[in-house]
Structure formats: structure tokens, C-alpha cells
Amino acid sequence: MDNRETALVRLTKAGIRKGADWLVRGVDLTVSPGEIVTLIGPNGSGKSTTAKLALGILKPTEGSAQRNSRLKVGYVPQKLSVDWTLPLNVRRFLRLTNPLSDAECRDVLSKTGAERLLDSEVRTLSGGELQRVMLARAIARNPDLLVLDEPVQGVDYAGEIAIYDLISEIRNKQGCGILMISHDLHVVMAAADQVICLNGHVCCRGTPSDVSKDDNYHALFGRRSGDGLAVYEHHHDHVHLPDGKVRHADGSLCSSCSGEHHHEEHPETHQKHGSEHAG
Amino acid sequence: MLDDFFVRAMVAGTGVALVAGPLGCFIIWRRMAYFGDTLSHAALLGVALALLLNVNTTIAVGGVSMLLALLLVALRRKNTLSSDAILGLLSHSALALGLVCLAFMTWVRVDLFGLLFGDILAVTKFDIAMIFAGGSFVLVVLAVIWRRLFAATVSHDLAAGEGLEPDRTELVFMLLTAIVIAISLKIIGALLITALLIIPAAAARRLSSSPEQMAFVAAFLGVAAVIGGLYSSLNYDTPSGPSIVVAAMVLFLVSLVPGGHLVRRIWAKRQGDRS
Numbered sequence: 001m002d003n004r005e006t007a008l009v010r011l012t013k014a015g016i017r018k019g020a021d022w023l024v025r026g027v028d029l030t031v032s033p034g035e036i037v038t039l040i041g042p043n044g045s046g047k048s049t050t051a052k053l054a055l056g057i058l059k060p061t062e063g064s065a066q067r068n069s070r071l072k073v074g075y076v077p078q079k080l081s082v083d084w085t086l087p088l089n090v091r092r093f094l095r096l097t098n099p100l101s102d103a104e105c106r107d108v109l110s111k112t113g114a115e116r117l118l119d120s121e122v123r124t125l126s127g128g129e130l131q132r133v134m135l136a137r138a139i140a141r142n143p144d145l146l147v148l149d150e151p152v153q154g155v156d157y158a159g160e161i162a163i164y165d166l167i168s169e170i171r172n173k174q175g176c177g178i179l180m181i182s183h184d185l186h187v188v189m190a191a192a193d194q195v196i197c198l199n200g201h202v203c204c205r206g207t208p209s210d211v212s213k214d215d216n217y218h219a220l221f222g223r224r225s226g227d228g229l230a231v232y233e234h235h236h237d238h239v240h241l242p243d244g245k246v247r248h249a250d251g252s253l254c255s256s257c258s259g260e261h262h263h264e265e266h267p268e269t270h271q272k273h274g275s276e277h278a279g
Numbered sequence: 280m281l282d283d284f285f286v287r288a289m290v291a292g293t294g295v296a297l298v299a300g301p302l303g304c305f306i307i308w309r310r311m312a313y314f315g316d317t318l319s320h321a322a323l324l325g326v327a328l329a330l331l332l333n334v335n336t337t338i339a340v341g342g343v344s345m346l347l348a349l350l351l352v353a354l355r356r357k358n359t360l361s362s363d364a365i366l367g368l369l370s371h372s373a374l375a376l377g378l379v380c381l382a383f384m385t386w387v388r389v390d391l392f393g394l395l396f397g398d399i400l401a402v403t404k405f406d407i408a409m410i411f412a413g414g415s416f417v418l419v420v421l422a423v424i425w426r427r428l429f430a431a432t433v434s435h436d437l438a439a440g441e442g443l444e445p446d447r448t449e450l451v452f453m454l455l456t457a458i459v460i461a462i463s464l465k466i467i468g469a470l471l472i473t474a475l476l477i478i479p480a481a482a483a484r485r486l487s488s489s490p491e492q493m494a495f496v497a498a499f500l501g502v503a504a505v506i507g508g509l510y511s512s513l514n515y516d517t518p519s520g521p522s523i524v525v526a527a528m529v530l531f532l533v534s535l536v537p538g539g540h541l542v543r544r545i546w547a548k549r550q551g552d553r554s
Binding site: 055056057072073074075088092147 | 443488
């Protein structure tokens with residue numbers, strides 16, 4: 001993890017505050033070339049915010065966010081709404097931030113299974129179609145770092161697997177680093193090198209291969225979605241209240257909780273970070 | 280040729296419309312119509328300052344509009360009031376301040392009606408030079424920032440994430456809008472400048488299948504509206520600004536007729552065939 005020279009992006013104890021509330025705090029994260037880092041966590045846990053800190057869209061209030069100079073980024077945002085007044089077809093959208101020939105447009109769309117959409121209006125695409133087109137656009141840049149904010153939302157089941165295969169393939173072929181946000185835990189398990197669980201701060205992290213050998217694997221990353229919820233129940237011994245305060249399991253309140261938590265119940269599945277924050 | 284006031288007005292109006300079309304497309308794509316209104320209302324304050332300091336009106340108006348644009352950006356970053364409340368506050372304060380200042384200057388006679396609604400008789404050769412110099416500058420800068428500005432318009436986050444620095448591009452765009460407002464003041468009047476930005480662009484929407492095409496069509500429709508409006512202004516002795524806006528509105532209504540949709544289909548098909 002400590003490849004200080006080669007890391008594409010590095011967050012060091014990064015946090016961002018909006019008004020009086022911390023959106024995320026104390027996030028340490030690096031993405032190296034050829035590495036897939038996946039962020040998981042409940043709604044409002046700061047996954048997208050962390051990705052935006054890594055991208056430099058948001059500036060950290062504390063800590064630091066460093067990117068390799070001249071880093072070429074491909075970004076698939078969580079949302080994209082195209083106004084009716086904007087005539088924008090897929091071909092033009094693919095050329096949004098870098099020039100592409102028609103052949104390149106077709107080629108990259110066929111990779112994401114969207115070649116028939118080349119002349120469609122972007123605002124008429126379905127959720128899954130838009131996702132495929134946005135991914136195609138990001139890949140077409142030949143990025144050093146690919147940031148994917150829920151890349152398979154709205155994509156059908158067969159398409160989901162194809163897209164995750166594609167993401168792994170791009171990593172292997174182009175050697176780019178990938179920072180991904182996903183809810184789909186078993187696919188996360190298959191593709192990610194490092195999983196980081198967020199809940200306003202880094203709750204826990206680990207490599208999925210270590211985790212999968214563990215007895216607690218099914219409790220952590222169960223195959224069925226119902227079991228998947230156990231992940232969050234297990235990790236989160238506290239609740240973030242709307243006013244930014246934190247309520248712990250024993251009922252005590254505190255104003256913030258920077259730093260990663262120490263999970264005594266399953267020490268083998270989590271790297272212990274408590275000590276580095278204490279020091 | 281330029282000795283005829285009507286020819287001068289026509290040349291000036293065409294110049295303004297050619298710039299207003301493409302810029303207006305971004306105004307409607309970005310939902311900044313009220314921003315344009317705010318800047319144009321502040322134009323009156325610029326006129327008052329020009330008379331007070333005895334400088335060129337277009338330059339004073341451009342300066343005041345640019346300052347206001349910068350002030351808006353600064354206020355918006357502070358996150359105190361909502362964006363439209365800030366716009367409303369600045370817009371009407373500037374308009375009122377301009378009118379009060381003009382009323383105080385009893386030693387100058389100002390044609391307020393002409394300022395608010397445009398006056399084709401007032402266009403001088405120097406104004407034409409200003410319009411074409413300023414207009415060419417705006418179009419050149421717009422062409423340079425086009426790709427970045429368009430990417431920022433589709434998604435600010437996406438443009439920021441991929442290193443296009445959308446904040447800077449958007450600031451440049453706001454300053455360009457201020458310049459266009461300054462050069463359009465005499466032709467169309469402070470109250471109606473936004474209409475020349477928005478209506479031709481809106482009319483172009485249904486006739487276009489790509490953003491670049493929409494910019495060209497908007498410029499063309501704007502010129503048509505200026506020609507139609509100025510002729511009716513001359514014939515029926517109506518103020519030039521409202522006449523141009525009415526002509527633009529007629530073009531917009533025509534674009535709503537189902538035939539417009541057909542034109543766009545043919546365009547799209549031809550584009551598809553070419554590739």
C-alpha cells in the first residue's frame with residue numbers, strides 16, 4: 001500500500017465539512033496503477049464525496065488529496081441529467097472531453113454492449129443504457145485512473161457481469177487504476193483488490209481474497225442480498241445522526257468520529273488502524 | 280451607405296444577433312436566463328455612470344455588467360442566499376439605482392424610453408465599430424472555450440473530474456455575456472436584451488440535432504428577427520427592441536409547428552448517412 005511514488009491518487013486523513021457537518025472525515029486511500037479499489041457503505045456514508053475528493057472536484061477541509069501530475073482521468077458520475085433544450089446524441093457525448101473518430105466511437109460502444117445507441121439522443125436513454133454509454137465514454141479516454149460511481153446501476157443482470165468483466169479486462173490490458181463505488185457485494189468480491197467500507201469515515205478495509213477464506217465471509221459478504229445487509233449491521237456500531245453527531249451502540253453521543261474503527265469481533269478480517277490514529 | 284440611420288441599425292442589429300445566438304444557446308442550456316436579466320438590468324447603472332464620468336456608454340455598461348458578474352460568482356460561493364434570490368436582489372437593486380442616478384442628473388436629458396426599449400435612431404458608426412469589434416472578440420473566445428464550456432454544461436462534475444477546470448470556463452462565459460449585453464443595449468434596450476439571447480436559441484432547438492448546429496441556427500434566426508423587427512419598427516413607428524422581440528417570438532411559434540420536427544429528422548438522417 002505504501003508505494004508513495006507510484007500511487008495515482010492518495011488521500012491522507014482527508015475530510016470535508018459542509019456547514020457544521022462532516023460529510024466524510026479521516027479517509028486514507030490510495031489507488032495504484034492496475035489496482036481496483038472499491039468503496040462500499042450505506043447511503044449517505046460519503047462514498048461519492050470520497051470519490052470527488054480523490055478526483056479534485058471537492059477540496060478537502062482537512063487532510064490532503066494528492067494526484068499524480070498529468071493524471072488522465074475517466075469519470076463516470078453517479079448522475080447525469082441532460083436538459084431537453086440540449087440536443088446531444090451519444091456520438092457527440094462520447095466526444096465530450098476528447099476527440100474520437102466514428103470508428104473509435106463504434107468500437108468503444110461495442111465493448112460496453114451499446115453499439116446500436118450511437119445516434120440515439122442521450123436524454124431518451126434508459127438508466128442501464130446511459131450507464132453503458134457513460135462507461136464507454138470514460139474508457140475511450142484511455143485513462144490512467146478510472147473512477148466509477150455505481151457503474152452498473154440500472155443495468156440488467158447479464159449486463160452487470162459483462163461490465164464487471166470488462167472493468168477487470170481494462171485493468172489487465174491498460175493497467176489503469178480503478179476507484180469504484182458499488183453496492184453489488186459478490187461482484188465486488190470477484191473484482192476488487194481492496195475493499196474500503198465507509199460510514200462517514202473508514203470503517204474497515206481489507207482484501208477480498210483474505211476475507212473470502214475466512215469463516216466470517218458469509219456473514220460479511222453473503223451471496224444473497226439479504227445476507228449482504230449483515231455487512232453493515234456488523235460494521236456499524238454507531239449511527240450518524242442528521243445533526244452530524246454520532247450515537248454509539250451504548251447510547252453515548254459525541255460530535256465526530258474521525259479515524260477508522262477497531263473491530264475486536266473479527267480481527268482477522270480487518271486491518272487494525274486504530275493505533276496509527278492514536279499516534 | 281452607413282449614412283442612412285436604418286442601414287446602420289440593420290448592420291448593428293445583425294452583428295448583435297450573430298453573437299447573441301450561440302451565446303444564448305448556452306444561456307438556455309445552463310438555465311441562466313435570469314442571470315442574463317440581472318446583467319442587462321444593471322446596464323442602466325452603467326449608462327448613469329457613463330453620463331456622470333463622461334465616458335463611452337458601451338464601455339461603462341460592459342464594465343458594470345462584468346463587475347456584477349464577478350460579484351454574483353463571489354456571492355454564490357459564500358452560500359448565503361439562494362442563487363435566484365441573489366440574482367433578484369442584484370437585478371432590481373441595480374435597475375433602481377440606475378434610474379435614481381439618472382433622475383438626479385438634472386443637467387443631462389436622457390431618453391429613458393430608448394434606453395429601456397432600444398432606439399434605432401441612436402446607432403452611430405462608432406457603435407457599429409464597437410459591436411463588430413466586441414462581437415468578434417466574443418465569438419473567437421467562445422470558439423476557443425467551446426469544448427470545455429459544453430462539457431461543463433453537460434456535467435460540471437464530469438468536467439471537473441477530468442481536469443477541464445469548469446469554474447474558470449464558466450467565469451469566462453459570464454464575462455462574455457456581459458460584453459454582449461453592453462453591445463446590444465442601443466439596439467434592443469436594457470429590459471429586453473435577454474429575449475434576444477433566449478428566444479432565437481429556443482426557436483432553434485426544434486430545428487437542430489446537435490449543439491453546434493443549434494448555435495448556427497440560433498444566430499441565423501436572430502438575424503431574421505432583427506431584420507423583421509427593424510422593418511416593422513420603421514413602418515409602424517414602434518420602438519426597435521420590442522419589435523425585434525415580437526419578430527423573434529413569431530419565429531419561435533413557427534418552430535413549434537410540426538414541420539419543424541420534420542426538418543430535424545431530415546438533418547439527423549443526413550448526419551447518419553454521412554457517417
